[in-house]
Amino acid sequence: MRIEVKRDLCIGASSCIAVAPGVYELDAEMKAILKDPKAADDATILESARACPTLAIYLYDDDGKQIFPVPTP
Amino acid sequence: MSTAVTPALQHKTARVLSIERVTPKILLIRFRMEDPTELPFRAGQFIQVLIAPRIMRQYSLTSAPSEKQDFLLCVDDSPVGEGSRYMDALKLGDVMPFRGPFGVFTVPETETRPVELVATGAGIAPIRSIILDRLPRTIVPLRLVFGNRSEEFLFFHEEFLELTQKFAHFTYVPTLSQPSDVWEGFRGRVTDILAHETNSIGHPFYLCGNAGMIDDMRKVLATKGVPEGDVHFEKFF
Numbered sequence: 001m002r003i004e005v006k007r008d009l010c011i012g013a014s015s016c017i018a019v020a021p022g023v024y025e026l027d028a029e030m031k032a033i034l035k036d037p038k039a040a041d042d043a044t045i046l047e048s049a050r051a052c053p054t055l056a057i058y059l060y061d062d063d064g065k066q067i068f069p070v071p072t073p
Numbered sequence: 074m075s076t077a078v079t080p081a082l083q084h085k086t087a088r089v090l091s092i093e094r095v096t097p098k099i100l101l102i103r104f105r106m107e108d109p110t111e112l113p114f115r116a117g118q119f120i121q122v123l124i125a126p127r128i129m130r131q132y133s134l135t136s137a138p139s140e141k142q143d144f145l146l147c148v149d150d151s152p153v154g155e156g157s158r159y160m161d162a163l164k165l166g167d168v169m170p171f172r173g174p175f176g177v178f179t180v181p182e183t184e185t186r187p188v189e190l191v192a193t194g195a196g197i198a199p200i201r202s203i204i205l206d207r208l209p210r211t212i213v214p215l216r217l218v219f220g221n222r223s224e225e226f227l228f229f230h231e232e233f234l235e236l237t238q239k240f241a242h243f244t245y246v247p248t249l250s251q252p253s254d255v256w257e258g259f260r261g262r263v264t265d266i267l268a269h270e271t272n273s274i275g276h277p278f279y280l281c282g283n284a285g286m287i288d289d290m291r292k293v294l295a296t297k298g299v300p301e302g303d304v305h306f307e308k309f310f
Contacts, residue, residue, distance in 0.1 A: 008079075011082075011121060011129075011172075011175055012121075012129060013121070013129075013131055013175075014310075015308065015310060018310040030127060030129070050306075051308055051310075053119065053131065053175065053176045053177070053178065053307060054175050054176060054177065055177050070302060
């Protein structure tokens, strides 16, 4: 799974860090960045993305297909 | 290259108009916009209060978007953290810096299915905004299940009861986990009410409250067969 934090959407609410503290950290601009994408299992990473109040975390499977937020048809 | 800042990210200020303690845990603080003079937002969104350099706290807007110049915050000051200390110290006339509105915990205008709202404690904040916004504008049924510990911790109760009289499409289900002997409403947690229902499958759910409640509700709804895409939540950490 590939994780992408959309900087323009991130407001530094830190919900992702609360769910997966090893995966994310805040940078100097109070935006979430990846610390260690392997620090949590896929289910926890999906939870971290779902917890983001601005939906700033995008997840892609190994084929590059977006799996979260679920693309609208 | 443009250096324009997204409106939501621009710093704003509002002045404290009133402070009311409604339960041992909950403060209702009303603000009047200063700069700019109005705050357009969608019901269910939140603002980010600038407590100190590099310290921001999120608070859901509790009032209806139609108020524009004023807004209400519902603050649980029982967890004594930096956000609670900041809010407790606010006095009438103080100016609060913030940015926003932000958030996607909103009911789409196109939603025509009966909407299920579930809140505990201060989680009622965005839910109340959604209720006040939607009830006068749509006849789509709206049900609120509101959980608190006891009568002492119940708030907005009279207002919601009045709304049931005014709007036939609004159903209000207060439940208390540790009520007194005279409580005539539901007893138990919000999950206890929804676990035994089958008629709400197919409805969108909007949950707001502490992480434990959200996690428990999501399990209950998954067990009942409610699709994950119909479960929207705002979790307090």
